[in-house]
Amino acid sequence: MAEAMTALGGAATEGAIRVAEAPPTGMIALRADLSTRAVGKAVKEATGIALPRALRIETAKDRSVAWMAPDEVLVFCPWEKAAGLAADLSEGLGDTPHLVADMSSARALIDLSGPGWREVLAKGTPVDLAPGAFGPGDFRRTRLGQVAVAIWASGPERAHLICFRSVAGFVFDWLSMAAARDSLPGLWR
Amino acid sequence: MLQLECPVCGVLADETELVPGGEAHLQRAGPDSTDDAFADYLFTRANPRGVHFERWCHVYGCGKWFHAARDTATLEVFGTYSAQTTAPPDDIVAAIRARRPEWEGPA
Ligand SMILES: [Zn+2]
Numbered sequence: 001m002a003e004a005m006t007a008l009g010g011a012a013t014e015g016a017i018r019v020a021e022a023p024p025t026g027m028i029a030l031r032a033d034l035s036t037r038a039v040g041k042a043v044k045e046a047t048g049i050a051l052p053r054a055l056r057i058e059t060a061k062d063r064s065v066a067w068m069a070p071d072e073v074l075v076f077c078p079w080e081k082a083a084g085l086a087a088d089l090s091e092g093l094g095d096t097p098h099l100v101a102d103m104s105s106a107r108a109l110i111d112l113s114g115p116g117w118r119e120v121l122a123k124g125t126p127v128d129l130a131p132g133a134f135g136p137g138d139f140r141r142t143r144l145g146q147v148a149v150a151i152w153a154s155g156p157e158r159a160h161l162i163c164f165r166s167v168a169g170f171v172f173d174w175l176s177m178a179a180a181r182d183s184l185p186g187l188w189r
Numbered sequence: 190m191l192q193l194e195c196p197v198c199g200v201l202a203d204e205t206e207l208v209p210g211g212e213a214h215l216q217r218a219g220p221d222s223t224d225d226a227f228a229d230y231l232f233t234r235a236n237p238r239g240v241h242f243e244r245w246c247h248v249y250g251c252g253k254w255f256h257a258a259r260d261t262a263t264l265e266v267f268g269t270y271s272a273q274t275t276a277p278p279d280d281i282v283a284a285i286r287a288r289r290p291e292w293e294g295p296a
Contacts, residue, residue, distance in 0.1 A: 126203030
């Protein structure tokens, strides 16, 4: 099997926060009507995670399930488990109308570490990132700079950014510049 | 700055997260229609100064289409509602009448 290559080769910069591309991560797209009982059941059986509510992400062990739309979730898992998990999901869904695809190489995953992540992202997204408005377990598709991204808050000092692979370089450079030392107002510490 | 609440995901979306889809509730002129009716369907739009119904897509968010009722002159938003309807629902019409008593009603 070919060696996994992430979009940015694990690039990282240190500024007001640390911006670092995550190691290869499994990402599975599931499209199906999330309001049907069979879909929630299949996702729970394959991942061990109940379907998240709108704008949320649920995590258990090495997996997470993120709400993308009323008919789409994105499943995160270890890189080497993605193909098997995708097959499990599809099998569990059986005759229920659905699409499951291992999209691990389609997107880039960038980790943001440090208490300033809210202020870095707030420079370029319309999302209200105040601590009371967006916190751990929240997952929001939006835009950053000029491009489509998803923001995932996993802890008070940790967030993740998901973008399409084709714009990963732009997003990484944007984040690195927005995270320049001494460039944050320090409102949300 | 225009903000619309996406009725699908509940996000109060900034205009930069949305893409406009033009006038709402158009009736398609089908194969049996006259050329004039079909041309009207394709090209003629209401473009009012005041109450207007539009289609919008939450393209940078949940990706779904919805409807919005707003005032094109003041940018006041009366409400947003499902894309799966061919006419504005009663609560939206009532919200507009409350704010614009002189409004003549949906076309
Ligand atoms: Zn939405």
